[in-house]
Amino acid sequence: MQIFKPSSTATLTAQKSVVNNLNFYYGSYQALKNIDMVVYEKQVTALIGPSGCGKSTFLRCFNRMHDLYPHNNYEGEIILYPDNENILSREVDPIEVRMRISMVFQKPNPFPKSIFENVAYGLRIRGVKRRSILEEKVENALRNAALWEEVKDRLGDLAFNLSGGQQQRLCIARALATDPEILLFDEPTSALDPIATASIEELISDLRNKVTILIVTHNMQQAARVSDYTAYMYMGELIEFGATDTIFIKPKNKKTEDYITGRFG
Amino acid sequence: MAMNHSDNLNEIRAIIAYHKRWDLLALIAGIVALMIAVLTFIALFGNMIIDGMPRLTWEFFTSFPSRKPEAAGILSAWVGTTLIMLVTAAAAVPLGVAAGVYLEEYAPKNLITEIIEINVTNLAGVPSIIYGLLALGLFVYELGLGQSILSAGLTLALLILPIVIVATREAIRSIPVSIREGAYALGATKWQTVADHVIPYSAPGILTGVIIGLARAIGETAPIITIGALTFIAFLPPSPIQDEFPFVSFEWLMEPFTVMPIQMFNWISRPQEAFQHNAAAAGLVLVVMTLLMNGLAIYLRYRLRKKIKW
Numbered sequence: 001m002q003i004f005k006p007s008s009t010a011t012l013t014a015q016k017s018v019v020n021n022l023n024f025y026y027g028s029y030q031a032l033k034n035i036d037m038v039v040y041e042k043q044v045t046a047l048i049g050p051s052g053c054g055k056s057t058f059l060r061c062f063n064r065m066h067d068l069y070p071h072n073n074y075e076g077e078i079i080l081y082p083d084n085e086n087i088l089s090r091e092v093d094p095i096e097v098r099m100r101i102s103m104v105f106q107k108p109n110p111f112p113k114s115i116f117e118n119v120a121y122g123l124r125i126r127g128v129k130r131r132s133i134l135e136e137k138v139e140n141a142l143r144n145a146a147l148w149e150e151v152k153d154r155l156g157d158l159a160f161n162l163s164g165g166q167q168q169r170l171c172i173a174r175a176l177a178t179d180p181e182i183l184l185f186d187e188p189t190s191a192l193d194p195i196a197t198a199s200i201e202e203l204i205s206d207l208r209n210k211v212t213i214l215i216v217t218h219n220m221q222q223a224a225r226v227s228d229y230t231a232y233m234y235m236g237e238l239i240e241f242g243a244t245d246t247i248f249i250k251p252k253n254k255k256t257e258d259y260i261t262g263r264f265g
Numbered sequence: 266m267a268m269n270h271s272d273n274l275n276e277i278r279a280i281i282a283y284h285k286r287w288d289l290l291a292l293i294a295g296i297v298a299l300m301i302a303v304l305t306f307i308a309l310f311g312n313m314i315i316d317g318m319p320r321l322t323w324e325f326f327t328s329f330p331s332r333k334p335e336a337a338g339i340l341s342a343w344v345g346t347t348l349i350m351l352v353t354a355a356a357a358v359p360l361g362v363a364a365g366v367y368l369e370e371y372a373p374k375n376l377i378t379e380i381i382e383i384n385v386t387n388l389a390g391v392p393s394i395i396y397g398l399l400a401l402g403l404f405v406y407e408l409g410l411g412q413s414i415l416s417a418g419l420t421l422a423l424l425i426l427p428i429v430i431v432a433t434r435e436a437i438r439s440i441p442v443s444i445r446e447g448a449y450a451l452g453a454t455k456w457q458t459v460a461d462h463v464i465p466y467s468a469p470g471i472l473t474g475v476i477i478g479l480a481r482a483i484g485e486t487a488p489i490i491t492i493g494a495l496t497f498i499a500f501l502p503p504s505p506i507q508d509e510f511p512f513v514s515f516e517w518l519m520e521p522f523t524v525m526p527i528q529m530f531n532w533i534s535r536p537q538e539a540f541q542h543n544a545a546a547a548g549l550v551l552v553v554m555t556l557l558m559n560g561l562a563i564y565l566r567y568r569l570r571k572k573i574k575w
Contacts, residue, residue: 068449070374099452109443112466112573121461122451160573174451 015081016041016182016212017062022076022088024057024066031057033236035076039182044204044213046227046244048220050259054236055216059184062087062214063101064094080181099126102175103184107191108167110159110174115151118159118170122178137177144210145173146203165196172203176211183207185215189222201226220260224248232256310552317545325546329499330528334539339547341498342528345414346483346554348502348517349524352418353482357429358475360422362464365433365471370459389427396424397491405492412493414502415518420488425478432474436467469569476562480555486526496531498523525551 017039024032031054039045047055057066064087066072077086080100087097102122110118119138120128128134138155142148147169151162159170168188175183185204189197204213204226217223223230224244231241232251240247240256251257328338364385372378400420410416440463448458464471502520505513523531525547532544 063450065446065450068446095452095454098450103450105443105447105450107443109441109447111444111447111462121448121453125451125453125457125461171447174447178451 013043014041015039017081018077018079020077020079022058022061022074022078024054024061024075025073026057027071031236032061035238037231037238037241039212039214040229041081041212042209043228044208044215044226045229045231046223047214047216047231047233048218048223048259049233049239051218053233055233056186057236058233059103059186059214059216062097062182062184063103064088064097065103067094099178100180101182101184102178102180103186104168104171104175104188106187108164108171110162110167110170112158112160114156115159115162115170116155119173119177122174126178138173141173141177142170144176144207145169146199146206147173163196165192165199168192168196168200169203172200176207180211182212182214185213185217187216187218190218197222220248232259234259313545313549313552316542317547317549320542320546321549325543330497330531331499334535334537334543337532337540337543339525339528339550341501342523342525342547343550344501345494345498345522346524348414349418349421349522350479350483352415352518353421353425354475354479356419356422357425357478358471361426361429361475362433362471364426365430365437366459366464368430369434369437370455370463385427385430389431392487393424393485394487394491396420397488399423400488401492411519412495412521413519414522416492417489417494417522417524418518420492421482421485424485424488425475425482428478428481429471429474432477433467433471436470436474437463439470440466466573469566469573472569473562473566476558476565480558480562483555483558484526484551486524486530489524489527490530494527495521495523496527525554 015038019035019037019039022032022035023030035058047058049055060066061074061078066074074088076088078088079085080087085092087101111121113121116138119141120134123134123137128137139148139152142151147166150166151157151170159167162170168191172183172188188204189200192200201222204215207213208228215223215227227244229242230244230247232239232247232253232255234255240251240253242252247256248260251260257263325338326343327340328336329340330342331337368378368382368385372381397420400416400423404410404416404419405412410419444462444466445458448462453461498521502517502522503514505515505517529544529547529551532540532547535541
């Protein structure tokens with residue numbers, strides 16, 4: 001197994017998760033091929049690559065989203081630390097994995113409920129009933145998602161009344177409310193305007209010290225701006241992984257360089 | 266060259282004029298077809314208003330049927346219809362919603378599911394008298410429910426079940442995948458996703474389907490006659506709400522009954538003309554009830570959909 005060492009500028013941190021020889025199949029189609037990677041704790045790791053390269057498929061392995069649909073198959077391991085558990089194992093309930101690892105989707109997908117209930121939903125399905133605890137955790141999550149000041153006076157409003165960028169920050173608050181170990185972002189700004197995009201990127205930078213982040217983006221500038229580590233994927237394979245500075249300034253692989261410099265993709 | 270050009274233009278204009286004549290013909294044919302439908306309805310409805318309107322007094326609603334046409338009313342009929350609709354809704358809503366939710370959210374996508382789906386859709390096309398025969402055998406005799414309000418309500422519930430199931434499925438299918446995935450991604454189980462999201466968000470569509478189903482059931486005559494509704498009934502079933510403990514009573518479920526369309530049918534078959542006016546008045550009430558229910562369905566769909574936009 002090839003272990004990628006983070007280089008020069010990135011500080012060495014603990015491993016939150018290690019991916020070992022991951023293969024993934026949609027029926028008979030193999031979407032991911034022999035992926036080995038490390039996710040470092042409280043760092044931002046970006047997955048980049050042309051569309052159809054498997055970066056979203058890879059991301060959705062981390063919370064077992066593929067289990068929702070038939071004929072999907074995992075091979076290999078995603079080990080979560082510190083408890084050293086393979087979250088792809090058939091013995092591990094996907095619901096348990098999703099309770100530990102949250103996700104923010106491409107398009108803001110708030111529930112047609114109030115702002116408060118959106119953020120509280122994850123807590124409610126964990127059995128939290130005490131109003132005071134709910135209120136405290138909802139406020140914390142909204143503060144962490146930089147949305148509290150804008151919505152604190154109208155927590156009972158329907159979430160659909162918020163702007164697109166606010167809705168996405170609400171979804172981030174919803175994902176943060178349950179203190180996830182890893183936060184997954186699947187192209188979180190692709191449906192947003194440039195100003196909302198900037199605010200989400202700033203938010204991700206602010207969150208990097210609180211939670212481990214894995215983000216899929218097809219915007220290379222975004223990966224360069226927000227991430228500590230970058231993985232370049234192509235045709236279901238992980239071509240190169242390393243500190244973001246290294247990947248963008250002197251990639252080792254010719255394919256990575258071609259993509260980064262815009263020669264294809 | 267110039268000569269050619271204007272020739273060409275004239276030719277094009279001639280072709281357009283020729284084609285436009287067909288446009289006009291299609292338009293006229295459409296209007297005529299529409300008018301036949303609308304005018305027929307207006308004639309029927311107008312005739313009913315002229316015949317029945319003078320009979321629509323307060324007493325008409327509070328009197329039992331009688332041998333004297335001027336004293337006869339629809340009290341037992343509208344009470345019967347209302348109680349039966351209650352039973353129908355109480356049976357068809359949970360069954361239909363549960364079946365729809367199962368087919369959309371739980372059933373594996375395989376041949377058996379597909380066969381069930383096709384059959385559910387086909388059930389909506391089964392003639393209603395067949396449901397009456399089934400109910401006569403099953404509810405009235407086999408289960409011993411007799412010729413009661415309960416039997417009639419359950420029969421009509423079977424009749425509208427396919428409508429409720431189809432409406433439920435369509436409403437569920439209109440919920441975007443992203444909302445479902447959002448719930449699952451937070452660690453919700455299937456049942457939590459269904460109970461907290463799928464059913465509440467599809468409620469407007471389900472409600473509309475239920476009301477449209479009830480509007481159909483309210484006018485059904487054949488299956489009700491088949492199970493043996495009375496055509497002349499001069500008493501009311503015991504009230505569901507009682508003065509004494511335990512304050513509710515379900516005795517009414519087992520009582521004989523009549524309904525609006527049967528009351529109409531009874532009056533129409535009498536020789537006296539005055540009874541025909543009674544039938545027209547009852548028909549008017551029935552049509553207004555149906556229109557009000559459909560109107561309510563449209564209003565609710567509009568109101569509730571406005572809150573949820575995907």
